[in-house]
Amino acid sequence: MSNKANTQRRRLMKTGSIPRVILTMSVPSVIASLIDSIYSLTDTFFISYLGTNATAAVSVNAALDRIIVLSGSMVAVGAGSYISRLIGAEEDKKADRVLSTVFCVAFIFGTVIMFFGILFTQPLVRMLGAVKSCEQYSIQYARYVLFAAPLMASNLVLNQCLRAEGSATRSMVGIGIGGIINMILDPVFIFELDLGVAGASMATAISKLVSFCVLIYPYIAKKSILHLSVRSFGLSVRDFTEIISIGSSSLFRSVMNIVSSIVLNNIAASISVSMLAAVGAAIRIMRFPFSILLGFGNGFQPVAGFNWGAGNYKRLWKSFQFSAFTAVVASTMMGIGIALSAVHLIGIFVQEDPFMLRYGALCIRMECLALPAQGWVVVVNMLCAATGNAKGAFLLSIGRQGLFFIPIIYPLAYFFGAEGIASAQAVADLLTLFLAVPLLMRMKKFMRTA
Secondary structure: OOHHHHHHHHHHHHHOOHHHHHHHHHHHHHHHHHHHHHHHHHHHHHHHOOOHHHHHHHHHHHHHHHHHHHHHHHHHHHHHHHHHHHHHOOOHHHHHHHHHHHHHHHHHHHHHHHHHHHHOHHHHHHHOOOOHHHHHHHHHHHHHHHHOHHHHHHHHHHHHHHHHOOOHHHHHHHHHHHHHHHHHHHHHHHHHOOOHHHHHHHHHHHHHHHHHHHHHHHHHOOOOOOOOOHHHOOOOHHHHHHHHHHHHHHHHHHHHHHHHHHHHHHHHHHHOHHHHHHHHHHHHHHHHHHHHHHHHHHHHHHHHHHHHHOOOHHHHHHHHHHHHHHHHHHHHHHHHHHHHOHHHHHHOOOOOOHHHHHHHHHHHHHHHHOHHHHHHHHHHHHHHHHOOOHHHHHHHHHHHHHHHHHHHHHHHHHHHOHHHHHHHHHHHHHHOHHHHHHHHHHHHHHHHHO
């Protein structure tokens, strides 16, 4: 990257209009997240034509995706936060070492997941919640996704580090192209080549390979602030501890997501395969608004980290206020629109199954009620991660799916059955507010007195 472009990017982060900077960083991230969610919905849409059991298999394998994300997210999120602060402090050489080291670590972790996942595919899908009627579909879907695990883990690092240096558009292109290719290949592989569920899995694996090639290109072609090189491999214990301390929040969030998915799948499957399919379809639909909130938060995070590293706390707080307000307003509007359309949305994935239609729509409506709270908590979580507040990021990460969701879903399911299962995530989202408010107050006090 030229020195002129480098200087312009730093100037934008330091002195640019706050709404302009955050929107400049957020829009590409939101678009990439939306494409990712749309291709996830596309998978479910085409597979739904294969029947309820095949749709249930997609729900089961959502937990497998989270296991693969786990293999790279800890180092990716920690590295992204650390790199944005290092660039803000103009320590680019150290940032290069962070990128090169965590890239290799993520690839190795993904390879381990691939090896053991392929070796133990059947017990793996059973553990994730597959019942006999959908087990073979789950195995077929898992096979090619596991082959792509090293690339998926590495993509997380490349994506986070591009965002951390302000290259949000390149990050968007990498994720977006992969998602579009997946949407194109899905109907071809599933129906034209008659590969069924395995075809959807194969399309996903190919799309991850394409994303990997696009995301790594700026580093190979030297079109980025950071440089990826084997010679830069290696970090001090102190630097690695810094990465892990922030990344541990992502690690535990991923662990809690996996555990909660397994718990949810097994409880839903104990009622019926239709309930399992309904919950899975609703989760994928709600990924659409959540991806917008997460993409917006990912745009705010490097701005927060940069200004924290530069010691500009006043600008950091103004950035948070703008981001939090925007997230709450946007999530409220999305929640109203999606709740009113819940039956029509879930109906896209239902092939003559009234039980799935009823409870899938209920899941969506309940989560929409808690969406504004979720939007605000996302921004607070990003603030904690960006500023190195490892404890705060950790608590918020485990709160939604760990501290609240797992303990409440059992009594809700026991006393209220399917209605309780449909309500569990919304209740957990609202309870997470009790963690976020005091954390924000402490950070606000620190920034005022620093």
